[in-house]
Amino acid sequence: MTTFGFSRRAGAITAGLALGAGLLAPLAHADETSATSTPPATSSATPSATTPSVTPSATAPSSTTPSATTSNPAKKEAADQPDLRITAELPVTGDLVNGQEFQPKITITNTGKGVARSVRAKHVSGSLSVYGWNELDPFGPGTTIEPGASLTARPRAQVRWQENNNTSTTFAVTTDNEATPENNAATVTYRIVPPSTKGDIAGVLYGDRNGNGQREAGEELTGIKVTTSAGGGIEQREGRTDAAGRFSFTGLPAGAYWVGFPELPDGWEIGGGNQTVLVDGTERSTKLLVRADRPETDVLAATMAFTKKSYRVGEQAQVRLTLTNKSAKTLTDIESACNRSGEGPHIGGHEWQPLPGGKVTLRPGESRTFLPTGKVPDSAGKIGYIFAACDFGRVGTPESGRAEAATQARVPGEKGSSWGYVFHDKNGNDRPDDGEGLVNVKIGLIDPDSGRQVTTAVTDGTGRVEFTNILVGGYRMHIYGPWTVEEISSGLVTVYAPPWSGNGWQAKVKPGTQLPDPAPAENPADPEPQPGPAKKLASTGADVTGLAGVGFLVLVGGAALVFAVRRRRVTG
Known part of the structure; x- marks a missing residue:
């Protein structure tokens, strides 16, 4: 029985040809220094699996052509030009399936005597969707390759089944002042299993209770929900493991599937979450061994x-x-x-x-x-x-x-601004709609350290309120009126200094009891840093140097707590 995950050995399908003015998107950057010591293969070493998209001219100059001299401007210009060559290789073996993802290896070498500038790359044909070219992005400024140097890129590719072309993909590269732009392409060939081919997914789920990495009697996880899903409009399926931990799904169209276990009990974890399984009509997708581990x-x-x-x-x-x-x-x-x-x-x-x-x-x-x-x-x-x-x-x-x-x-010191919408969510859709904003209502901001109010502002006719020229940080909200704050999209009212001060937040409120007015701040001057234990929040008793206050999102979203607003912007 094979281990779940299907790691594949780097394999076979390669393409290599002279590379001139094509277009190749940015890739992961190879070590250019080491690459410069290895000259590119000559055209006589072109792999048999490679088909150039444009056949390079093999005709030598006729005997009547005068020999090159230093006084010939055309020859001098060619001597200073870059001349790119490209090879392409797929790191997979066997037939591909729709939705399968991998990273092709694209190598670009400058065999000319001039510096290649504004080097960009792309795929120009075929049934692969290719992205993530980095510095070779076809829509970016491009990169530079010195004479004799090479650059290796590993963009991301995903198989897309096409009725008219499922056998090859061509990559191309371009640069300024290319000496031989007619040969700047490389083609890889492959086969894609048609979705009409059917296959199965089957395997066993077990919990490695003793942590030895081996499946043993009594470790099977039974009655666990299992799901399979794929792109291309394929319907998600659900099932459960039986008394032996087995699960199976039959009659699936060939393609890449995600197998998930969304309801693992008692803290069990599967590394990597959903796993990718390739269904191609063979038995390789029917012998899965899925190990769940205890959490750290x-x-x-x-x-x-x-x-x-x-x-x-x-x-x-x-x-x-x-x-x-x-x-x-x-x-x-x-x-x-x-x-x-x-x-x-x-x-x-x-x-x-x-x-x-x-x-x-x-x-x-x-x-x-x-x-x-x-x-x-x-x-x-x-x-x-x-x-x-x-x-x-x-x-x-x-x-x-x-x-x-x-x-x-x-980190006190700078001042900034903050704005947002205060609304009563009457229809329960979690966003401010017309007529839901609190109009002409006074809003105060409370310093979570001192519990004192630092500023106030009044909402406009739409419920929008803005605070300016106050110390950056997070503040609790006080509403002057019979309202209770249910939720603020950013946790607290967050005040940023430029360039982030343009982000907005939403405060959802509901009818409640009018609270006493908060005490004003005794000293609005900028605070000085000081060691020692944190003060307690007046209303909750929470330690603001821990996960309370602005920092309550730290454990939920890593270090992104104050940037929660940036990912949930409000138009205003």
Whole structure:
């Protein structure tokens, strides 16, 4: 029985021909330095599986053509021109199926004596949908390839069944002042299994209770919901595992399917979530062995907190991180992943690493504390906070089951603005419609640290309200009137400094009891950073340096909490 996932060996189908002025989109960048030491293959080494889209001229100059001299301008110009060649290879073997995804390998070499500028690439024909060319994007400025250098790109491709062409795809590349633009293409050939071919998906689901990576008696997971889905209008199917953990779906059109287990009980996790299964009419999709693992939170706990309440931009912030082994066995190769969303002012930037050496080991029952540091980025001053959000687990464990920890600290100083809509959702569609806005209602903003009001504004005739020239950060809302706030799309009213101050939020309210007016702020001056424990929120008692206040979204969305508004913009 094969292991679920179908990793494929790099294989066979290659194409190589002279590459001149085509168009190839950006790809993953290969090491150009190493590539320069390997000259490209000559035209006599063109693979048999490759068919050039344009046949290069093989005719030599006639004997009457005068020999080149330094005084010949045309020859001198050609000597300084770039001359690109391209090869293409598919990293899969066997027939393809509709919806299958992979990354073709495209290699572009400049065999000329001039620098190739504005190099761009694309696929010009065939049944593959190709995207993700990066610096080779056909609609971008292109990239540069020095004489003798090569660039390897790995764009993403997906098979799209076409009735009229299911055997080849041609890639092309272009550059300025190309010496031989007529031969800048490479074609790969393949076969696609038609969707009229039927096949099955079948396998066994088990829970690896003892963590040895092997299926053993009694580990089968029974009665678990299983789903299959695919693109192209194919209907989703559902089933359940039987008493032996088996599941099956029959008579499926050939294609790439996602197999999911959306209702795993008791914290069981499957690495990678939904799995891709290729159905081509053979038995390879009927011998799946799907392993579920216990979440890392069964054996590992993590806590994290900044050592100061607030910081300044450019300062080195410090986090107190504690990892605890809750199990009776040694945990090795514990790694971290931080700022997975890539958004927000995260400590140390996108590549911050809180663990010494990248991995640590914990003995049974052991707790270890680390004090990693990182620079407070400039962006933290624009929103008033800095964040740290990480997950921890042994190498290879599912991301969704790892131990998570997050924290935040204030970064005071800049001022900004904020606007949004305050509305009573009468029809329950979770958005402000005509006639639902609160008109001419006074709204106050409450500092979550002090519990005091910092400013007020009045809604207009549509329920829109705007606050200007106030310190960046997150604020609770106070409504002057018999209303209760149900939900704010960004968690709190978020105030940003430019360039982010143009984003809006929505505050859904319902009829309620009029609350007492809040106390005004005693000192509206910019606060100074100070160490020590965080103050408590007046209404909730929550610690604002933890996950309360603006930071309540940290654990939900990584370091993206204050950018939740940016992904849910309001037109205004």
